[in-house]
Amino acid sequence: MSSYVTPDGRTIGDVLLEVKNITLRFGGVEAIKNISFDVREGEIRAIIGPNGAGKSSMLNVINGFYHPQEGEIWFHGKKRRAMKPSQIARQGIARTFQNIALFKGMNTLDNIMTGCFTHMHTSLIEQAIWWGRAEREEYRYREKVEHIIDFLEIQAIRKTPVGALPYGLQKRVELARALAAEPKLLLLDEPMAGMNVEEKEDMCRFVLDVNAEFGTTIVLIEHDMGVVMDISDRVVVLDYGRKIGDGVPDEVRSNQEVIDAYLGVPHD
């Protein structure tokens, strides 16, 4: 497979993830109708569309919360068998949630440490006596997590219980937890929703930095068109479970069907 050069001159790599003819039903409701698209290594791929278009459902299919009735998912060039979300996480797919899903009983640091779970391999017995390998592992990942904390500029809230944090910071901690897994593919469900302008700008910068510094491939759902057009390499547009557009931001912006969908349906 070949690499791909975007109009703004960024070279992005081979296909990392491919969804093929996915159909997902809830009883009589078809949330996703025969949708296909690909995600290339190193790119920022946006999914947009009006409320109820099936965007979150698509992420849930990719990370294994939902099992589509039809279609295939290819990851790293191999067809993926039906797997549990925890197994998919271990393959290097991390995510954040539209409605923040942090561990409320923990502080910021522990939440992010939990993100390292897939990398920590010492046995239960070793952990129980906190000895040798287990201890070294704990310190090693603690260091990694501190690095992420610096990166996302949340040093000041390291020990704060996450429930006490303002909304914008909770979203940032959730991103940190996902990053701690050192994912190949990072799925972000509306990472900037409900934020003020300043917080949005920060989050945009972090998403771009993550992509640039760690080379992480990112799939992101976002309603703010300005943000989407600014930071994404390619955009998929969904409407009522169908795909109505796919391409670089300029192509999508001038697509008549996309314009209609956005004018016809009120959204926030």
Next chain:
Amino acid sequence: MSPDFLYAVEVLLNGLMAGVMYSLVALGFVLIFKASGVFNYAQGVMALFAALTLVGIMNGQVPFSHLINAVFGTSVHEFGWHVPALGAIALTAVVMVIFAFLVEKLILKYLIGQEPIILFMATIGLAYFMEGFGDLMWGADIKALDVGLPKGGSIWIEENTAWLAAEGSRFFGFFIDKLDVSATLVAVVLVIALTLFSQYTATGRALRAVADDHQAALSVGISLRAIWVITWSIAGFVALVAGIMWGSKSGVQFSLAFIALKALPVLMLGGFTSIPGAIVGGLIIGMGEKLFEFFVGPLIGGATENWFAYVLALIFLVFRPQGLFGERIIERV
């Protein structure tokens, strides 16, 4: 100090140590409830089963001997060896891990996503099954359990507290059972160890993560089923410790399963999701029971220990339904 006051203090201390037992059983409940949303009715029977198994292993009893003898016409009862206490405790812990594994494999796996009431019913079934199974495996007779914990009133404590009251009074020092003291120490060590484990290890964090949010836990790669096996194993181990204490005190017998019912008011007091709540709740009920019996019992004909805990819990249910430390119950609209 007046002898009456000192007697009341002695009652309080003894209540505190009885409360440790309640705390331990309640702790087992809370661990499982937090991790899997299952109200495990079988927690008390698990303590009984663990204690039966421990005695059986220590005495070299042949498991299922009645069944074997009935089917094959043999007459085997004992292997004829004795396993030292520590070894037997380790073996019993292994049995409890196997038990946790089987519960997950044979029951929980099939009930994922079911209503809490259905899971609850399943554990009632489990409780009765285990009661019968323990009976079949080890026999129904009352067994003495001695793992070498010190027993009897502590003369040291008695001699060193006698001075608290004036010379020649009715008070001769606190009477405190050494078994109660060692049980309390063991429980304290257990709770500290569990706390450290859950705070400072990857698996401990995973346990807390699952307790907080299943979806988020899955998304970071935690397998719910593995965590359930671990939680039930820990609950099994806590049950074993509770079983050892209770069994050392009053013999291993089926009434042990009923102390689980005492854990219920403890949980109402402490909150179903709070580990500190389970511990403090157990101590409060233990002390409250004994003090109430001491002061009010004689006035109303005694036997208040049977109902005091439940009445206290009822009062709590009315005024603070989430318990002392439980998360606030907020209706979602």
